[in-house]
Amino acid sequence: MKKYVDDFKVIKNERLNHEYVVLTLQHPGKLPPMLPGQFVEVRVDNGPNTFLRRPISIHDIDEENNTMLLLVQEIGEGTQLMCALKEGDTCNMVYPLGNSFAMPDKPRVLLVGGGCGIAPLLFMGRRLKANGIEPQFLLGARTAEGLIALDAFKQLGTVHTTTEDGSVGTKGFVIHHPVMRTQTPDIDQIYTCGPEAMMKVVAKYAGNHNIKCQVSLENHMACGFGACLCCVAETLDGNKCTCTDGPVFDSTYLKW
Template sequence: MSCRRIQAEVLESAPAAADTFRLRLRAPDVAREARPGQFVMLGPIDHGALDPFLPRPFSIHRAGPDGDLELLYALVGRVTRDMARLAPGRRVGLLGPQGTGFSAAGTGELWLVAGGLGVAPLVFLAEREAPRRKVRLFYGVRSADRAVPLLRLQEAGVAIDLATDDGSAGSPGTVAQRIEAAGPPPAGAVIAACGPWKMLRAIHSLAARWDTPLELSLETRMACGMGACLGCAIQLAVGRRRVCLDGPVFDGREVFG
C-alpha cells in the first residue's frame, strides 16, 4: 500500500445536507489503494498555487472501482468554503491515502456509530462490509436537516437508526442513548465509531460494559499529515500518539484505557 501526491480533477461539488457538501474527484490511483478509515490531505487548490498553505485532512467517504473518490465535509472555515465553490474541471492537490484504516475484524455484526460528520468514513466502511455481514448504522445529528441521505446504504441492506438532538426525525436524543437502547450487540459483533470526543467516550463505556471490541476514528488539527511535524500528537491512555500516522483509527482501549 502506498501514499501518493496527485492532482485530482473535480467532477462535482454539491450540497448534501445543511452546511454540508459532497466533493467528487477523479483520483484513480488514490481510490484504488484506499481503505475505509483512511484520509487524504487536500490542497493546494489549483496546480502551482500555494493556497491553502497547509493542506486539510478529510476522511475518504467513498472510493469506487471507477476511480472516483468522494469527500463529505462541513462548511466550517475558509478552505471548506472554497471547496464548496469548486467547479467541475478544477484541480486540487491530494496526498493519500493516509493513516490506518478500520480493521472491523471478523464476520459478526458490525455496529457503526456516527456523530455528525463522523458519518463520512463510516459510509465507506459500511459499503465495503455490507456484502459479507450484517451492518447497522447508528447516526446522530443535531436536527433532521443535517442528516445526509443514505439511500445507497439502505439499498445495500444496511439498517440505519437515526437519532436527532431536537427530535425532528428518528429517535429523540443522542446517538449514544439510541445504541444503548438497542444493545447489547450479539456475540461476535464489533463496533466502529467516529464523532465528537464526548460521544466516543460514551460509546467506549458501553462497549466495555458489553465486552464488545471497539475501534474509534479520531480527529485533531493537522499540519503535515505524514508524521513529520507532531502537530497532530495527542495524549491517549497508552501514551502520546500522532493521529495522522498512528491513527486516525485506534482501538478503544488505546484511547480511553
C-alpha cells in the same frame, strides 16, 4: 502503504444542505488501493490564508470509475474554497494517509457516526457488505437537516437515526437510541467516528458490554505525516500521532 500526490478532476459537487457538500473526484489514471478509515490531505488553492492542506476522510470509493468521494463540512476559509469547487476544477491531494478500520471477526457490526464523523463509515459499510456482512448504522445529528447521505447508507444496511430536537428518529444523542440502551446487545463490534464526547460514551458502552470498539479520531492534523505533532493522542504507550498511528485506534488503547 505507498503514498501518492495527484491532481484529481472534480466531476460533481453535490450540496447536501447549508453545511455539507459531497465532492466526486476522478483519478487521472487508476486508483491505488485504499482502505476505510484512511484520509487525504487536500491542497486548497486561491486562498491567502490556506497554505496548509486540509485533512478529509475518504467518504467512499468507486473503483470501477476511478472516483473518490469526500464529504466536506463548510467551516472555515479552506473548506469554503473546497465547497466552491466546480465541475472540471482540479483538486490536488496527498493520499492515502493513516491506518484503517480492521475487518471484524464476527458479523454483528454497528457503525456509529455523528456530524461529519459519518464520512468514513460509508466506505467501511461498503467494504463490510462486499465481505458478506450487512452492518447496522446509527447516525446522529442536531436536526433532521443534519442527517445526510441516508439513502447511500440504506443501500448497505439498516439505518437508525437520532436527532437532538426529536425531528427524526429517536430524540437525543446516539447513546439514547434503543440499540445502545439494551443490557443484552446483539452487537459484536462497534466502529465509531464523530465528536469526541460522543465517541467516549460509545466506547464506555462497548467496554461495559465486552464489545470490541474502534474509534476514528478527528484531531486537528496539519501535515499528515507525523512531523508537526499537533494531532497527538494520549495512549497507554504514551503520545501517538493521530495522522500516522491513527486515526483509527482500539478504544481501550486510548487514555480517555
